[in-house]
Amino acid sequence: MILSAEKKSLLWQNYFGVTIRNDQLSIALAGNPNVGKSTIFNALTGLHQHTGNWPGKTVNNAHGSYQYQKKPFLIVDLPGTYSLLAHTVEEQIARDFLCFANPDVTVVVLDATSLERNLNLALQVFEITPNVIVCLNLMDEAKKKNLVIDVPSLERELGVPVVATAARQGKGLEELREKILQVATGLLQPTPRQIKYSSDVESALKELLPLVENITNNSLSPRWIALRLLDGDQSFLESLSNFLDIDQVSFQDWEESKCAQ
Amino acid sequence: MKNAERINSLSDLSLGSACQIVSLELSGLLRRRILDLGIVPGTLIRSIRRGPSGDPTAYLVRGTLIALRSEDASQILVRKLSNGEECV
Amino acid sequence: MCAMSSSRNLSEAYGQAEYVRKAYRNSFSDQIVADIYGNAEQITKHVLSSKGRHRIGFDQIIDNLVTSKWFGYPLMILLLVGVFWITIEGANIPSGLLASVLFAFQDQLTLGFQWLGAPDWVHGVLVLGVYRTLAWVVSVMLPPMAIFFPLFTLLEDSGYLPRIAFNLDHIFKKAKACGKQSLTMCMGFGCNAAGVTSCRIIDSPRERLIAILTNNFVPCNGRFPTLIAITSIFIGGAIASYSGIINALVISGMILLGIAVTLTVSWLLSITILKGEPSSLVLELPSYRRPKIGAVIYRSVIDRTLFVLRRAIIIAAPAGAVIWILANIYIGELSILSTVAHTLNPLGKLIGLDGFILMAFILGLPANEIVMPILIMSYLSTGSLQDFASLEELRNVLVSNGWTWLTAVNVMLFSLLHWPCATTLLTTYKETGSKKWTFLSFLIPTLIGFSACFILTQVVRMLGLA
Numbered sequence: 001m002i003l004s005a006e007k008k009s010l011l012w013q014n015y016f017g018v019t020i021r022n023d024q025l026s027i028a029l030a031g032n033p034n035v036g037k038s039t040i041f042n043a044l045t046g047l048h049q050h051t052g053n054w055p056g057k058t059v060n061n062a063h064g065s066y067q068y069q070k071k072p073f074l075i076v077d078l079p080g081t082y083s084l085l086a087h088t089v090e091e092q093i094a095r096d097f098l099c100f101a102n103p104d105v106t107v108v109v110l111d112a113t114s115l116e117r118n119l120n121l122a123l124q125v126f127e128i129t130p131n132v133i134v135c136l137n138l139m140d141e142a143k144k145k146n147l148v149i150d151v152p153s154l155e156r157e158l159g160v161p162v163v164a165t166a167a168r169q170g171k172g173l174e175e176l177r178e179k180i181l182q183v184a185t186g187l188l189q190p191t192p193r194q195i196k197y198s199s200d201v202e203s204a205l206k207e208l209l210p211l212v213e214n215i216t217n218n219s220l221s222p223r224w225i226a227l228r229l230l231d232g233d234q235s236f237l238e239s240l241s242n243f244l245d246i247d248q249v250s251f252q253d254w255e256e257s258k259c260a261q
Numbered sequence: 262m263k264n265a266e267r268i269n270s271l272s273d274l275s276l277g278s279a280c281q282i283v284s285l286e287l288s289g290l291l292r293r294r295i296l297d298l299g300i301v302p303g304t305l306i307r308s309i310r311r312g313p314s315g316d317p318t319a320y321l322v323r324g325t326l327i328a329l330r331s332e333d334a335s336q337i338l339v340r341k342l343s344n345g346e347e348c349v
Numbered sequence: 350m351c352a353m354s355s356s357r358n359l360s361e362a363y364g365q366a367e368y369v370r371k372a373y374r375n376s377f378s379d380q381i382v383a384d385i386y387g388n389a390e391q392i393t394k395h396v397l398s399s400k401g402r403h404r405i406g407f408d409q410i411i412d413n414l415v416t417s418k419w420f421g422y423p424l425m426i427l428l429l430v431g432v433f434w435i436t437i438e439g440a441n442i443p444s445g446l447l448a449s450v451l452f453a454f455q456d457q458l459t460l461g462f463q464w465l466g467a468p469d470w471v472h473g474v475l476v477l478g479v480y481r482t483l484a485w486v487v488s489v490m491l492p493p494m495a496i497f498f499p500l501f502t503l504l505e506d507s508g509y510l511p512r513i514a515f516n517l518d519h520i521f522k523k524a525k526a527c528g529k530q531s532l533t534m535c536m537g538f539g540c541n542a543a544g545v546t547s548c549r550i551i552d553s554p555r556e557r558l559i560a561i562l563t564n565n566f567v568p569c570n571g572r573f574p575t576l577i578a579i580t581s582i583f584i585g586g587a588i589a590s591y592s593g594i595i596n597a598l599v600i601s602g603m604i605l606l607g608i609a610v611t612l613t614v615s616w617l618l619s620i621t622i623l624k625g626e627p628s629s630l631v632l633e634l635p636s637y638r639r640p641k642i643g644a645v646i647y648r649s650v651i652d653r654t655l656f657v658l659r660r661a662i663i664i665a666a667p668a669g670a671v672i673w674i675l676a677n678i679y680i681g682e683l684s685i686l687s688t689v690a691h692t693l694n695p696l697g698k699l700i701g702l703d704g705f706i707l708m709a710f711i712l713g714l715p716a717n718e719i720v721m722p723i724l725i726m727s728y729l730s731t732g733s734l735q736d737f738a739s740l741e742e743l744r745n746v747l748v749s750n751g752w753t754w755l756t757a758v759n760v761m762l763f764s765l766l767h768w769p770c771a772t773t774l775l776t777t778y779k780e781t782g783s784k785k786w787t788f789l790s791f792l793i794p795t796l797i798g799f800s801a802c803f804i805l806t807q808v809v810r811m812l813g814l815a
Contacts, residue, residue: 198387225362231378
């Protein structure tokens with residue numbers, strides 16, 4: 001959603017239980033369970049953390065802040081999930097946050113020792129937002145298992161910055177901070193690879209796309225909405241109409257203020 | 262190629278051997294869970310070990326070990342790999 | 350304008366999508382997931398190469414042992430006994446040291462209060478009440494926690510815990526529960542409230558409820574120092590040369606009993622109020638990792654030990670004051686404390702305890718850590734003994750208050766099986782959102798605790814063993 005700073009902070013407060021200041025750049029941290037996501041979160045934020053639950057859910061919500069190059073950042077640790085196709089509460093929360101909270105940067109943490117499975121989540125995130133950084137964690141473990149990952153060519157394949165880290169050893173974190181800053185400030189503009197579906201799916205998408213193009217004023221990828229429609233994903237449609245209502249209210253406010261002038 | 266097309270269930274897979282997923286006869290949340298872990302039609306899967314009492318079984322899929330109960334694995338249809346096919 | 354019509358657009362699109370979905374012979378959802386993985390596979394092929402052939406060699410070797418038919422279970426029991434043995438042996442000396450330092454300081458405090466000319470009751474509430482209880486909590490609780498938590502965090506970080514779930518799943522399946530319940534029980538060793546929260550990892554709501562309702566049968570950190578103290582006094586102490594290992598075996602036995610009760614109650618729940626087929630298990634067995642010692646110490650000391658200790662102290666300090674006041678306000682012949690204890694005594698005796706013990710457990714509802722300190726405070730405030738610094742002296746206090754080995758066993762049983770602490774109950778309410786389930790999580794252990802002690806006591810008395 002494209003929202004004013006005040007609207008954004010209200011939305012974050014009410015729907016995601018996170019307090020964000022207007023000057024803070026926002027980061028979402030996504031990843032599978034057990035990939036060292038919380039190690040990275042702790043390393044970035046140190047002791048500046050808040051923990052609690054997501055509003056109305058029994059799922060942990062952790063967020064924290066840090067400064068880098070005199071810029072204040074707010075980082076939200078999303079629940080660890082294998083996918084965003086929303087079969088569990090955790091996935092629903094992660095998906096809604098990425099779709100509707102509009103974070104400035106999304107960092108997807110991948111386990112270098114099981115790249116293929118972790119890419120599943122990364123590719124799904126790519127469909128939602130372009131401002132993604134891939135953090136290839138557990139490089140030390142991968143090395144122990146004799147796995148060699150060609151990072152520059154992965155970067156080319158994915159179209160987003162890839163930072164190799166071994167967070168438990170504190171390796172690569174400085175580069176991660178730097179890349180986050182560059183993407184957040186627009187210095188670096190990733191062009192994430194989009195999933196190529198099989199012809200059946202693609203032709204069905206073509207059929208649906210014209211119908212969904214106008215739904216969100218392009219603040220959310222029409223392709224993603226069409227995919228969820230094909231998926232028959234009820235929970236997403238609920239969230240979508242829910243957040244559309246908010247958008248609508250903001251739109252009305254804006255129209256009214258224009259009339260008043 | 263003779264035995265290549267024989268369809269079995271994953272639970273019948275002998276320990277240490279590999280096969281390819283044909284289809285998932287499961288439903289509901291479990292089906293989605295298993296799909297999300299990358300057990301989709303076409304995936305190569307190898308059974309690695311059984312629990313001390315014979316169940317569950319841990320399978321190697323896409324570089325990770327995933328344990329499934331035999332009841333659930335019996336609902337996953339697989340085909341044996343013919344000689345020379347790529348292994349996991 | 351555009352946004353106003355978007356809801357209509359959405360439902361229109363949804364109708365069309367339904368039409369497209371129905372016209373397709375396969376499931377789009379399956380195809381979508383398969384396609385995403387197809388893309389991931391392609392990318393991986395381009396960027397990943399492996400130097401050696403054996404990709405999971407090291408894990409294989411450990412797993413061959415840890416999940417083997419012959420060694421899987423014995424190894425788990427060995428680890429359990431080992432962890433408690435190290436905890437008990439390791440805690441012994443610092444515990445004694447802390448006690449003697451803290452109680453020596455109590456005398457200094459008393460002198461200080463006398464020098465200041467403080468009234469007796471001020472000295473009573475602050476030194477004999479608050480300080481003495483705190484000294485007890487710290488000297489009894491801190492050393493075992495400071496050893497147990499790092500050991501546990503080490504196991505957690507190494508990746509061993511999912512193997513426990515893997516090994517035990519078939520037993521939980523028989524109880525119509527989920528193998529991941531064993532992971533929530535492991536968390537329960539640290540703190541039952543944390544254990545209840547960790548039940549979130551269980552997907553099926555039915556199995557999650559079972560795990561929540563039974564988590565209390567794992568003795569938490571507030572309880573096993575009580576178990577350790579009592580075994581050390583009454584059981585291990587009897588055979589001096591091997592006391593450490595015998596105490597560890599007794600504690601492990603208590604934990605196995607707790608596990609047996611957990612499984613039985615889980616099974617009973619699944620065939621009565623929580624009926625249903627066992628659903629499924631999808632368990633990832635992550636690679637073993639060498640734990641980072643720094644992170645282990647930080648997490649176990651800061652997040653766990655100090656957190657639990659702080660909570661215990663916050664509750665123990667006012668409790669100590671209240672106990673002293675109750676013990677020193679007299680109604681007629683007896684102090685309020687004794688009056689309450691005497692009222693509870695018949696019920697206590699029936700289950701092989703006494704009124705003071707039962708009262709200590711009731712007052713310990715806010716935190717199990719304070720049960721022993723309250724009990725000793727109560728005994729001390731009524732008897733002639735005023736000070737002690739060693740387990741031997743503690744034994745004298747208990748024996749002079751009529752304890753036998755049966756009392757000791759019953760206290761351990763009751764500690765293992767009685768109601769959850771207030772924090773756990775509150776967490777259960779938060780997690781289930783239901784007063785009914787919270788009440789059941791209180792009722793079930795309470796009934797079991799009372800019945801177990803009652804049956805044991807009656808049988809032993811009938812046989813004339815105690």
